[in-house]
Amino acid sequence: MxxxxxxxxxxxxxxxxxxxxxxxxxxxxxxxxxxxxxxxxxxxxxxxxxxxxxxxxxxxxxxxxxxxxxxxxxxxxxxxxxxxxxxxxxxxxxxxxxxxxxxxxxxxxxxxxxxxxxxxxxxxxxxxxxxxxxxxxxxxxxxxxxxxxxxxxxxxxxxxxxxxxxxxxxxxxxxxxxxxxxxxxxxxxxxxxxxxxxxxxxxxxxxxxxxxxxxxxxxxxxxxxxxxxxxxxxxxxxxxxxxxxxxxxxxxxxxxxxxxxxxxxxxxxxxxxxxxxxSLRRVPDSKILLAEMREARRKAELHLEEIRQQQQPGQCQRASDKVHELVEKLAANYHELENAIAERVQLSREALNRWQNETRGIMREISRIQLLTPA
Ligand SMILES: [Zn+2]
Ligand SMILES: [Zn+2]
Structure with missing residues (x-):
C-alpha cells in the first residue's frame, strides 16, 4: 500500500x-x-x-x-x-x-x-x-x-x-x-x-x-x-x-x-x-515549419507501419502503396526545406505557406486512407 x-x-x-x-x-x-x-x-x-x-x-x-x-x-x-x-x-x-x-x-x-x-x-x-x-x-x-x-x-x-x-x-x-x-x-x-x-x-x-x-x-x-x-x-x-x-x-x-x-x-x-x-528572440518561420514537417512525416510513417501490420498476405496493396507514396512525398519536401535552410536560401512567405499547405493536405489524405478490403 x-x-x-x-x-x-x-x-x-x-x-x-x-x-x-x-x-x-x-x-x-x-x-x-x-x-x-x-x-x-x-x-x-x-x-x-x-x-x-x-x-x-x-x-x-x-x-x-x-x-x-x-x-x-x-x-x-x-x-x-x-x-x-x-x-x-x-x-x-x-x-x-x-x-x-x-x-x-x-x-x-x-x-x-x-x-x-x-x-x-x-x-x-x-x-x-x-x-x-x-x-x-x-x-x-x-x-x-x-x-x-x-x-x-x-x-x-x-x-x-x-x-x-x-x-x-x-x-x-x-x-x-x-x-x-x-x-x-x-x-x-x-x-x-x-x-x-x-x-x-x-x-x-x-x-x-x-x-x-x-x-x-x-x-x-x-x-x-x-x-x-x-x-x-x-x-x-x-x-x-x-x-x-x-x-x-x-x-x-x-x-x-x-x-x-x-x-x-x-x-x-x-x-x-x-x-x-x-532583443526579442524569434525562431525563423522556416525552422518552425521544418519541425512541423518532421513530426508530420513521423506520424505518417507510423500510420504506414500500422496499415502494413494489419495487412493479411494476398490482401490488396493499394492502401499501403498509396500511403507509402505520400510518405515519400513528405520526406522529399522535408529534405528540400532542410537543404534550403542549410544553404541559407531566402524563403518567401508564399513558399513556406505552400510547403505548409501541402503537408497538411497530405496528412488529411493519409488519415482518410484505411486498409482496404481484399480485392
Ligand atoms: Zn520554459
Ligand atoms: Zn514543461
Whole structure:
C-alpha cells in the first residue's frame, strides 16, 4: 500500500499550499455569504491576478529563466515584485528549477517530472523533499542581477507586504471612505485579491507542469511529453503551447501562430514598442515549419507501419502503396526545406505557406486512407 513519506514532507510549503486552499474553499464562501463583494474588490482581484500571472509568465519564465528578451529596469522590478506575490519562491530558485526541467524533461533531474505522475508534477514536488536539493549552479548569470538578488533576499517580505497587506489595507480604506465597517473591507481585501488570487495564480502555474504535459497535441515533437492546447493557453496566460515551448524554449512567443492565445507574447511585444524591452528572440518561420514537417512525416510513417501490420498476405496493396507514396512525398519536401535552410536560401512567405499547405493536405489524405478490403 502507498505510504505518505512523512519524514520527507516539506512542512512550510505544504502548510501554506493546504492552508491557503482551505481558506479559499471554505473561508471565502462564508465571507461572501455574509458580506458579499463590491466591484472594487473584484477589480482588485483581477488586477492582482493579471499582474501576478504576467510576472510569472513574462518575468520569471520568459525573461529570467529563458532570456527570451531583454527588459528595462521598470519591467524587471515590476515582475520581481509581483512575482514574489505569487508565493512561488524567489525568481532565482524558480529559474533554477525551470532550467533543470527543460534540460532533463521527463527524467530524474526534472524537478516536476510528469513520468512520476500527474499529482507529483502538479504539486507533489513542492510538498515532499524526496530527492536531495540539487546545487543552484545553473543561474550564475542571474546572480549578477542585483535586483534578482534583492528579491532573493526579501521575497517573503515582498509577497507579504505587496501581496497580502496592501490589498487588505486598500479594502480597509475603501470601506472607511464609504462609511462601512473598515475591518470587513480589510478581511475582503485579504481573502479576495489576497488569498483567493494566490491560490488561482498558483494552480494556473502548476497546470503548466501537470496538464500541459498531459493534455493536447504534439505538432512539433514527441521526444518529450509537452503538449499544445488552446484551453490550457487560456488558463495559463499563453503558456499552454507547451510543445512549441519545449522545442524552441528561447523564443519569446509560446503561441506562435497569429490566432493562438498568448497574452504574455502580446505584452512583451507591446513593451518592446514602448521602449521597455528589446532583443526579442524569434525562431525563423522556416525552422518552425521544418519541425512541423518532421513530426508530420513521423506520424505518417507510423500510420504506414500500422496499415502494413494489419495487412493479411494476398490482401490488396493499394492502401499501403498509396500511403507509402505520400510518405515519400513528405520526406522529399522535408529534405528540400532542410537543404534550403542549410544553404541559407531566402524563403518567401508564399513558399513556406505552400510547403505548409501541402503537408497538411497530405496528412488529411493519409488519415482518410484505411486498409482496404481484399480485392
Ligand atoms: Zn514543461
Ligand atoms: Zn520554459
Amino acid at each position: 502507498y505510504r505518505i513519506p512523512f519524514d520527507r514532507v516539506n512542512w512550510t510549503t505544504s502548510s501554506f499550499l493546504i492552508g491557503t486552499a482551505l481558506i479559499a474553499l471554505f473561508g471565502l464562501p462564508v465571507y461572501l455569504y455574509h458580506y458579499g463583494a463590491n466591484w472594487f474588490l473584484v477589480a482588485l482581484f483581477f488586477f492582482y491576478l493579471i499582474a501576478t500571472m504576467m510576472s510569472i509568465t513574462v518575468g520569471y519564465h520568459r525573461l529570467f529563466s529563458h532570456l527570451a528578451f531583454k527588459a528595462k529596469l521598470p519591467v524587471r522590478v515590476f515582475t520581481l515584485i509581483f512575482g514574489a506575490c505569487a508565493f512561488e519562491n524567489a525568481c532565482l530558485d524558480w529559474a533554477s528549477d525551470h532550467r533543470r526541467h527543460h534540460k532533463h524533461v521527463d527524467h530524474d533531474g526534472d524537478p516536476y517530472d510528469i513520468s512520476k505522475g500527474f499529482m507529483w508534477a502538479h504539486i507533489g514536488w513542492l510538498m515532499f523533499k524526496l530527492n536531495p536539493e540539487p546545487p543552484m549552479d545553473n543561474v550564475n548569470d542571474l546572480r549578477k542581477d542585483k535586483w534578482v538578488m534583492w528579491q532573493y533576499r526579501y521575497v517573503h517580505w515582498i509577497g507579504l507586504v505587496v501581496g497580502l497587506i496592501i490589498p487588505s489595507a486598500l479594502g480597509y480604506a475603501w470601506n472607511a471612505y464609504h462609511g462601512l465597517d473598515p475591518w470587513i473591507g480589510a478581511l475582503g481585501g485579504f481573502l479576495i485579491p489576497g488569498i483567493a488570487r494566490i491560490v488561482v495564480a498558483q494552480h494556473c502555474t502548476f497546470f503548466i507542469n501537470s496538464l500541459c504535459h498531459t493534455v493536447g497535441r504534439q505538432p512539433y515533437s514527441t521526444s518529450h511529453s509537452a503538449r499544445d492546447s488552446a484551453v490550457m493557453a487560456f488558463l495559463t496566460f499563453g503558456e499552454g503551447y507547451h510543445n512549441y515551448h519545449h522545442e524552441f524554449q528561447h523564443d519569446y512567443r509560446n503561441g506562435v501562430k497569429a490566432w493562438q492565445w498568448d497574452p504574455s507574447k502580446w505584452t512583451i511585444w507591446t513593451l518592446s514598442k514602448l521602449g521597455l524591452a528589446d
